[in-house]
Amino acid sequence: xxxxxxxxxxxxxxxxxxxxxxxxxxxxxxxxxxxxxxxxxxxxxxxxxxxxxxxxxxxxxxxxxxxxxxxxxxxxxxxxxxxxxxxxxxxxxxxxxxxxxxxxxxxxxxxxxxxxxxxxxxxxxxxxxxxxxxxxxxxxxxxxxxxxxxxxxxxxxxxxxxxxxxxxxxxxxxxxxxxxxxxxxxxxxxxxxxxxxxxxxxxxxxxxxxxxxxxxxxxxxxxxxxxxxxxxxxxxxxxxxxxxxxxxxxxxxxxxxxxxxxxxxxxxxxxxxxxxxxxxxxxxxxxxxxxxxxxxxxxxxxxxxxxxxxxxxxxxxxxxxxxxxxxxxxxxxxxxxxxxxxxxxxxxxxxxxxx
Amino acid sequence: xxxxxxxxxxxxxxxxxxxxxxxxxxxxxxxxxxxxxxxxxxxxxxxxxxxxxxxxxxxxxxxxxxxxxxxxxxxxxxxxxxxxxxxxxxxxxxxxxxxxxxxxxxxxxxxxxxxxxxxxxxxxxxxxxxxxxxxxxxxxxxxxxxxxxxxxxxxxxxxxxxxxxxxxxxxxxxxxxxxxxxxxxxxxxxxxxxxxxxxxxxxxxxxxxxxxxxxxxxxxxxxxxxxxxxxxxxxxxxxxxxxxxxxxxxxxxxxxxxxxxxxxxxxxxxxxxxxxxxxxxxxxxxxxxxxxxxxxxxxxxxxxxxxxxxxxxxxxxxxxxxxxxxxxxxxxxxxxxxxxxxxxxxxxxxxxxxxxxxxxxxxxxxxxxxxxxxxxxxxxxxxxxxxxxxxxxxxxxxxxxxxxxxxxxxxxxxxxxxxxxxxxxxxxxxxxxxxxxxxxxxxxxxxxxxxxxxxxxxxxxxxxxxxxxxxxxxxxxxxxxxxxxxxxxxxxxxxxxxxxxxxxxxxxxxxxxxxxxxxxxxx
Numbered sequence: 040x041x042x043x044x045x046x047x048x049x050x051x052x053x054x055x056x057x058x059x060x061x062x063x064x065x066x067x068x069x070x071x072x073x074x075x076x077x078x079x080x081x082x083x084x085x086x087x088x089x090x091x092x093x094x095x096x097x098x099x100x101x102x103x104x105x106x107x108x109x110x111x112x113x114x115x116x117x118x119x120x121x122x123x124x125x126x127x128x129x130x131x132x133x134x135x136x137x138x139x140x141x142x143x144x145x146x147x148x149x150x151x152x153x154x155x156x157x158x159x160x161x162x163x164x165x166x167x168x169x170x171x172x173x174x175x176x177x178x179x180x181x182x183x184x185x186x187x188x189x190x191x192x193x194x195x196x197x198x199x200x201x202x203x204x205x206x207x208x209x210x211x212x213x214x215x216x217x218x219x220x221x222x223x224x225x226x227x228x229x230x231x232x233x234x235x236x237x238x239x240x241x242x243x244x245x246x247x248x249x250x251x252x253x254x255x256x257x258x259x260x261x262x263x264x265x266x267x268x269x270x271x272x273x274x275x276x277x278x279x280x281x282x283x284x285x286x287x288x289x290x291x292x293x294x295x296x297x298x299x300x301x302x303x304x305x306x307x308x309x310x311x312x313x314x315x316x317x318x319x320x321x322x323x324x325x326x327x328x329x330x331x332x333x334x335x336x337x338x339x340x341x342x343x344x345x346x347x348x349x350x351x352x353x354x355x356x357x358x359x360x361x362x363x364x365x366x367x368x369x370x371x372x373x374x375x376x377x378x379x380x381x382x383x384x385x386x387x388x389x390x391x392x393x394x
Numbered sequence: 395x396x397x398x399x400x401x402x403x404x405x406x407x408x409x410x411x412x413x414x415x416x417x418x419x420x421x422x423x424x425x426x427x428x429x430x431x432x433x434x435x436x437x438x439x440x441x442x443x444x445x446x447x448x449x450x451x452x453x454x455x456x457x458x459x460x461x462x463x464x465x466x467x468x469x470x471x472x473x474x475x476x477x478x479x480x481x482x483x484x485x486x487x488x489x490x491x492x493x494x495x496x497x498x499x500x501x502x503x504x505x506x507x508x509x510x511x512x513x514x515x516x517x518x519x520x521x522x523x524x525x526x527x528x529x530x531x532x533x534x535x536x537x538x539x540x541x542x543x544x545x546x547x548x549x550x551x552x553x554x555x556x557x558x559x560x561x562x563x564x565x566x567x568x569x570x571x572x573x574x575x576x577x578x579x580x581x582x583x584x585x586x587x588x589x590x591x592x593x594x595x596x597x598x599x600x601x602x603x604x605x606x607x608x609x610x611x612x613x614x615x616x617x618x619x620x621x622x623x624x625x626x627x628x629x630x631x632x633x634x635x636x637x638x639x640x641x642x643x644x645x646x647x648x649x650x651x652x653x654x655x656x657x658x659x660x661x662x663x664x665x666x667x668x669x670x671x672x673x674x675x676x677x678x679x680x681x682x683x684x685x686x687x688x689x690x691x692x693x694x695x696x697x698x699x700x701x702x703x704x705x706x707x708x709x710x711x712x713x714x715x716x717x718x719x720x721x722x723x724x725x726x727x728x729x730x731x732x733x734x735x736x737x738x739x740x741x742x743x744x745x746x747x748x749x750x751x752x753x754x755x756x757x758x759x760x761x762x763x764x765x766x767x768x769x770x771x772x773x774x775x776x777x778x779x780x781x782x783x784x785x786x787x788x789x790x791x792x793x794x795x796x797x798x799x800x801x802x803x804x805x806x807x808x809x810x811x812x813x814x815x816x817x818x819x820x821x822x823x824x825x826x827x828x829x830x831x832x833x834x835x836x837x838x839x840x841x842x843x844x845x846x847x848x849x850x851x852x853x854x855x856x857x858x859x860x861x862x863x864x865x866x867x868x869x870x871x872x873x874x875x876x877x878x879x880x881x882x883x884x885x886x887x888x889x890x891x892x893x894x895x896x897x898x899x900x901x902x903x904x905x906x907x908x909x910x911x912x913x914x915x916x917x
Binding site: 043047053054055056057058059060061062063072075076079080083216217219220221222223225228250254257258260261264266269282286289290293294295296297299300301303304305306307308309310311312314 | 761
C-alpha cells in the first residue's frame, strides 16, 4: 500500500491520525494545528494583554509540561508580550513530588522561566503525609484539592502575577460537565466550561488547553520528545469521578468528537435565572481573606479541624457537631496568613528561584 | 454476616455487611401498616399505596400542561380540565409506553371508551361527562424497515391487539420509512417538491452539498435505507432514527389536531436521553429533551402540540412493577443492531448501572437539567430536527479543530510560517441553497460529519459515507424546506481500596507511544 499523504498539506507523508478529527496528517501539520488551536482559544477569549505576568501551574505531568512548552512558543511566535513564570505546589507526599519537581526544575532551565515552589507545609503547617496520618485513609483528597487551589492563588500573589494558566484539557472539562450533571452540582456546572474564572478581586485562572484532547497532548509530548511524569492516582477514592472518566473514554471510543461535543453542550446552556437567584453570594473569609461562600473559607474550616484534632469536621455533620460542642476556636489557633489580592502589596515574601 | 460467596480465597471477616436497600423498616412508609412490597429509592411501599402514588405522579406531571390553572386549583374547579385539541399517544411497544397507555386509560377514560374524571357524583353528572380531549389516538411507528439486516419482525399487529384492549383509543400505525414517503408528507399537509427535483445530500464533505437524488422513484424504504447506511457511526444511526421517529409523531399529531403528544419516557429513559443528548452536542436543546411545545413552520401557537412525558417521575423499576402487578403484556422494542456501540447504548448501560449503585442518580440528572436554559437566543430552526439552532456553530467548529487552511487563521506576524496547507475544500462561503450545513444545528451537523477512527480510515480509502453513491435522500420535511430555499422562497412549507496513593514514574517514549500508538501510522 503506498504511503498516505497528509490530509492538510497534501505534500508530506501522513504520520498520525488526529484523535480529535480522525484526519491523517504529517508531523509538522500536527504541531501547527495543535499550537494554532491553542492560540485561537487564547485570542478568542482575549485571555492576555501585553505585559501580563502569567504563572503556569506546573506539576511535572504531561499537561503542564506541554503547556509550558506551548505557552513559551506562542508567546514568542505571536508576540503576546507575557512574562511567564512556573509555579509548583509541593503537597508533601513522600516519594511522589520529588521526581516530578525535578521535571519542573528542568523546564525552568530549558524555558528560562523563573520558578516558584510553594509547599503545604510552608503555607498551612501541614504536609499531606501528616494530614493522612490524622484523617486516615478516607477524604484526604478533599484537603489536598482545597489546599492546592488556595496555594496556587497565594503562590501567584507572592509572585505578583495576576493570571494563572493550568493544564486542564478537553477530557478533564468534558468529564467535569458530566459529573456535575450527575451529582447535581449546578453552581459548578454553570462555570466549569468557562475558559477563565475570576472573582471580584481574585487572580484570573485560565485553561488554554480547554479544547485540546488528552491524547493529542501526549502525542505532542511524544513527537517533541518532552519528558514528564505520569501522576495517576492508582487508588482513587473519588469513585464517582472514576465512573465518569470510564464512561467518557467509552464515549470517545464510540465517537471521538464526543469530548468536544460535551464541551459544546456545556457552553450552550447556563443555569436559569430563577435558579441563579437562589445561589449563594461570594464573600471573603473572615479569618484569612480568601474568597468564600460562607464566613470561613473551606481551607480555614479544614485547617481548624486539623488543628483541633477533629479533622473530619468539614466533611461529616457528626464531626462538625462535635467541634461546635467544644466551643469557639481558641485565639492561639494556627491560621493561614491573611490573603491579599495581587493588586495589593504581597505580604508573603518568598524567594524565587531564578534560572 | 453475609453468606459465603463460595470463594475460598475470600475470608468471611473481610466481607462488609450488606447494606440494606431501605432506610427504616419493612413497613410501608405511606400507610405504615402493611408490609412493603417494593423499595423505591430506599423508601418502602406496599402494593395498595403504590398504585395511587404512581397515579398522583402522572397527574402532577400531565395536568398542569392541560390547563395549569385548573390543575393547581382545589375543589370543584379542579375538574374543569379541558385540552385545546386531541390526544396523541406515542407507543413503541416498550415498557414505558405500555404502562403509559394503561395509566391514561385508567385515569381519564372508562372501559367503554368514554372520557371521565374521577370526581364525585354519578356518571351523568356534568362534572364527569366532559371530555378532556375530544379524540384520542395511539401512534405506533413500525421500525423493521430500518433494520433489514436483522430480519426483524413487523410488530404492528401485536401492538394493535394491545391498543384494542382500550376502546377509547384509535390505533394509527405508521412506518419509519414514511419519513421519506411523499404520500405521508402530503397527508400531514406538507408540500412535496416535484419528483424530478428530489433533493439529496452528499455526505462526503463537511459542507453537506445538496444535489439531486439519482433514483427519485425508489421506494420510501429504499430511501430510508440509503439514508441510514450512509451515516458514519452507530451513534449517528441511533440519533437519526430517534429524530425521524420524533418528527413523524409530531407532524402526524399536528395534522390530527392534537394538542398533546404523550410519550412513555420514564425517569430512567429521560436521564439516558438527557446525558446522551449532551454527549452528542445537544446541550442547547436540553430543555426540549424533557418537554417541548412544537408547531410546524409557519404554524401558530394554537396549532402547537405539547410533548409531555407523564412518566418522567417514575423510574424503570416502578414501571416494571406496575406492568407486573397489572398483568400488562409488553411487546418489546426492536433491538437496535450495533446499538451498544453507539453513544445511546453506552449511556443506557452506564445510567442503568449507576442507578443500581446510586439510586438517586437518575432523579438528580433530570432535576439538574431542568434548571438549565440555553445561553443565547436561537438563530433559527434546524431543518433536520426542527428544534432551535444556535448561531456561529460552524465558526466554533473551525476555530477549535482546524481541518483546512481556511480554518488555520494564519497570522502574518508569526515567526514560524505554517506548513504549506492545501486549499480549502469546504464551502462555508457557498450559497446556503447549495449546502445543508448552514441550516443544521450542532448536533445534527455532527451526526452527519463526525466519524469514528474506523470510518475515517475507510473514508481515506474512498469506500464509505455516501461518497460512492452520490447524494442520499433526505427526510420529506428537510427536502421540502431546502427546495423552498432553492426556489428562492422562504415561506413556511407546511401547514476497592480507599487510600490515596500516588505513584510517579517517568514516562519514556515507549510508554507515550503506547498511549497514542493506535493513532500513529506505520513508518
